Amino acid sequence: MNNREQPENTEHSSIGNRSAAFDIAGAIEHIAHWLPTQGPIKDFIHHNTLHAVQHLPFHEGVAVAAKVFGARSYLPLAEYQAMYRNGRIKDFAIDWALQHTGYAEEAQRQLRERLFAHDDVSHYPPLSLANHGIRNAWINRLEVDLNSLAHPVVFRLLSNFLDQGISRWSLAKDGERFWECVLRLAQNSLLPLYPLNEPGIRELLSDNAEDVINSCLDKIVGDPTLYQQYVLEMQLAHPGWSGMVRIIEQTPEALLSRREISLKEMIALELAVELAFILKKKGLHFPRVGDMPQLNDVPLLKNGALRPKIPQHLKVWHEAMEWSLHSELLQALKDEPKPENGEKSQPDIQALFCIDDRECSLRRYLEEINPGIDTFGAAGFFGIDFLYQGLDDAYPVAQCPNVIVPKHLIKETNKQTENGKKNHGNHLSDLHFTPHSMLRGWLYTQTLGLGYALRMAWNVFRPSNKLPNIKTLSEVDSHSHLHLLRESDEPNEDGYLLGFSFEEMAERVSGLLRNIGLTQNFAPLVVVVAHGSSSVNNPHLAAYDCGACAGKPGAPNARAFAWMANHDSVRAILREKGIVIPDSTRFVAALHNTSRDEVTYFDMHLLEEQPVPGLQTYLKNFQVTMNKALQRNAYERCRWFELSPQTASAEKAHKHVKERASSIFEPRPEYNHSNNLYCVIGRRSLTRDLFLDRRAFLHSYEPATDPHGDILVRILSAAIPVCGGINLEYLFSRIDNSVYGAGTKLPHNVIGLLGVANGVEGDLRTGLPSQMIEVHEPARLLIVVEQSTEVLNKAVAKLGELREWIDNDWVRFVSCHPGNRKMYLYGSKGWETIHLPDDYQVPDAPRSEQVFAGQTETIPVHRLIRRHA
Structure with missing residues (x-):
């Protein structure tokens, strides 16, 4: 075992080695380090778990986390062995993995033999703080189920205090902190707040949270x-609530209706509740x-309980x-024909998409159907x-x-209400944040609730392809106005x-165009296609x-x-920056609804105000092509759905995905990012003729225009945390x-618009x-980045904190030389030349449909030998 796998002294193992004087503030910082960073569910942002x-x-970190949370680090051995028997794990890959262990030849041979032995237990979670620490050992010795007693009390108070609109009776008063609210209920409520109504506990609560x-x-x-270890284990028993409180404490603006709360206050409450139950069950003299x-037989932080052991x-x-x-x-990138030399002819239409892996297939279909369309990929905020x-x-x-911390605010108004009349929305404005009486809430439940229940039952048995009482992303009124130009x-x-100068x-538009290599x-017609998703009964x-x-x-x-990009003043500044957008070019905004496979086009009235000869013809051609591409995209997606029409036409498949998104009992409106695996940063010629099975994030990049790697730094700064966070x-x-x-x-139930619980x-x-x-x-x-290792080294050196993603192998990082297609893998020892087997042939097919027909598992990368369809 090398030192990298079995460190004797690591940063994490020092947690808990503290002096007798308990530093509460420092302890909470250490504890918060282990808590989830998932905020309120309305703003679900993918991140590294x-x-x-x-x-x-990577492997060391996963092993340490397993000892904290009591989780598995890998799939069961039988699953890997089954993948090997099915041909998804190759012999050359096993050889590669063994060589990268750093073991001697004999040790590698013995390890190879162990790979194929029968083993049903080695993937089980190790002894952990969450499941086997001092708190659980003590609770078992007391024979008191402290979690089942204390958690309902704590969770009920938290959910009511933090509630964001579900409850019609607000627990918190204006400006009241959580600790103040608890004291008010425990000491002044007419109904006793069990178990905090015990005399000794009520007196204890008179102190501040730290003293408690x-x-x-x-x-x-x-x-x-x-x-510190006890408090950490107490929080690990409910990391969801603890993490949520920490997020709200640090970013109170994350809530619709702000609440003042801290992790310290939550810990004080929970300890008081635990003590109350212990005193009630065991009396004053408990061990x-x-x-x-x-x-010392129990995992202790001070004894190095988190020292990792990697199977x-x-x-x-x-x-x-x-x-x-x-x-x-x-292999497909290595064998892909090199792009032809010479100046490329101007396309009829260009379409700019988000790098999202679900857009990979839609781009492929657009280019298959209409070779006059060129597609580009960029992070979906498009640099704005x-x-x-x-x-x-x-x-x-x-x-x-x-x-990114934005500094600008953009507001939207309805063109019909810009004279100052307030516009009332159709759903968010219905959220209530003011207190209501219990009687009024009861009347609402008994009257309106019955009607909604009947309507819900009807939607269960007779779902339609329309979302009940909710506008789909493809039905949103696209004739509103964005206040983009700053007036002060x-x-x-x-x-x-308020707005941009x-x-x-021009700085943002030029930045994106240079990032993707679209400067001439x-x-x-350039269509900028964003994406979103719509479905019902889906808290996520x-x-x-x-x-x-x-x-x-x-x-x-x-x-x-x-x-x-359409504004004359912006284009004038762009010309000074070396980017000349012809007067005949117009940009059009659109939104792809990924669950329903529908597209909405925005601000079309602006095109009518500044007509360009022939533009409507290009736009109509794109819309016709897009409609065909959406149907084929839905057809490809349906192969994953068990109840979908597997042998039906693209039109029927399209109808099916719209019904799925509208069905109130459908838990899988779409599989979202499932099977995401690749991120390719380079020219479209690298991947244009490849079937990537909707598994690739594709970001456009022109390597010849970036000799110092500055463009790459901007691209990677968004791609690594976004794509890497989704993947992990x-x-x-x-x-x-x-x-x-x-x-x-x-069994999920939405709690206070904060998250879901069983x-x-x-x-x-x-x-x-x-x-x-x-x-x-x-x-x-x-x-995979289409750039030389020399330029990549310059870019990596400028990544700052994001560099740990690639230095520690949380993502794999490969250089594909733009000239000769030689590839190198980034690792702890620098760049390693990639050697691929010579006998592997990349499968091919003339059309996408022939690749996925009848397939219900992930499909290897294929080459499409013909684009037109």
Whole structure:
């Protein structure tokens, strides 16, 4: 075992080595490091589930996390062996994985033999703090089910205090902190707040939260060196609620209706509740945690409980699986014909899409059907970062990757109400944040509730392809107006600039165009296609929208980009920057609804105000092509759905996906990012004729224009956290859905518009539900960049904190030389030349439909030998 796999002293193992004086603030910071960072479900943003160990090499970090959370690190051995028997894991990939263990030849031989042995237990979670720590050992010794007693009380108070519109009776008063609210209920309520109504506990609550924590820990634990571990294990028993409170404490603006709360206050309440139940069950003289016999037999942080132990045979299997899948793309890129030299002719239409893997197939169909269409890919916020407040929005939301802090605010108004009349939305404005009486709430339930129940029953048995009482993304009124031009340089009361100056617009438009290599040969029509998703009865709806837009549909960004790129003043500045957009070129914004496979076109009236000869013909041709592409795209998606018409026509398949998105009992409106695997940053010629099975994030990039890697830094700064975050959340939710994922959707109940829980008093579930990942192959993202290693080295050096993603192998990073297609893998020892088997032939087919016909599993990369269809 090498030192990288078995470190004697690592940063994480020092947690808990504290002096007798308990530093509450410092302890909470350490504890919060392990909590999930998933915010309110309305803003579901994909991220690395194991962000807490991202500073460690991948396999080491996964092993450490397993000892904290009690989760599996890999798939069961039998699953890897089955993939090998089915040909999905190749012998050459096993050889590659064994060679990268660093073992001697004899040790590699012995490890290979172990790969094929029968083993049903090695993938089980190890002893962990969450399941086998001091708190659980003490609870078992007390014979008191403390979690089932304390959690309902704590969760009920948290959910009511933080409620964002479900409850018609607000628990919190204006400006009241959580701790103040608890004290008010415990000391002044006419009805006793059990178990905080006990005399000793009521007196204890008179102190501040910090004193309550110290007092309770002294009575429950006794040994100050164990305080932090006890509190950590207490939070690990419900990481969803703890993580949510921490997020709200740090970013209170994440809530529609703000609440003042801190993790310290939550910990103080829970300790007080625990102490109350213990006193009630065991009396004053109960054994403390620090008095337990054989305490050193329990995993202790101060004894190095988090020192990782990596099961080498499972690690080799996992790396072999990943390399088998990654090599399918690398082989296709290596063998792909080199682009022809000479100046490329101007296309009829250009379409700019988000890099989202679900757009990969739609781009392929557009190019198959109409060879006069060129497609590009970029992060779906299209370089326009801002806060956006739409017609129906109660508050502004960020429309950019989570790593960017926007400084501009864009508001939308209805053209018919711009005279100052307030526009009332159709759903968000109906959310209520003011207190209501209990009687009034009861009357609503008994009258309106019955009607809604009957309507819901009708929708269950007779679903239609229309969303009940909700506009689909493809039905939204596209004739509103975005206030994009800033009229004053004075920021508003929140410190945001209202709109952009022409110089700022040109900077953002030129930045995106240079990023994707579109600086000349503009087509007469450029369509900027954002994406979003619509479905009913789906609390995880935001997880289906655009990750580059912070989990929102990207329509505002597409509209903003098109408006800016069409404006004469912006184009004048662009000409000074060396980008000349012809007067005959027009940009049009659109939105692709990925669940229903429909497209909405925005601001068409602006084209009528500035007519261009022939533009309507190009637009009509694109719309006809797009409609055909959407039907074929739906047909391809249907192969994953068990109840879909597998042998039907594309038209029937399209009808089916629309019905799925509208069905109130459908847990799988779409499989979203399932099986995402690749991210290719380069010219479209690399992938244009490849069938990638909707598994690739595709970002356009012109390597010849980026000798210093500055463009790559901008691209990777968005692609790594967005695509990498999506990939790892799917990976870990698939590896252990019970711990890292949300479990099945079926028992989920929406709690306060904050998240989902099993039932009404469970912990908030983080990660992805099983219905989103059940077909997913859990492999790390392979990022292939069409650029030399010399330029990539310059770019990597400028990535800052994001560099740990590739330095520690949380994503795989490959250089594909733009001239000779030689490929190199980035690793801890530098660039490694990639050697692929010579006997592998990339399968081919004349059309996409012939590749996926009859297939219900993931499909290897194919070459399409003909584009026209």
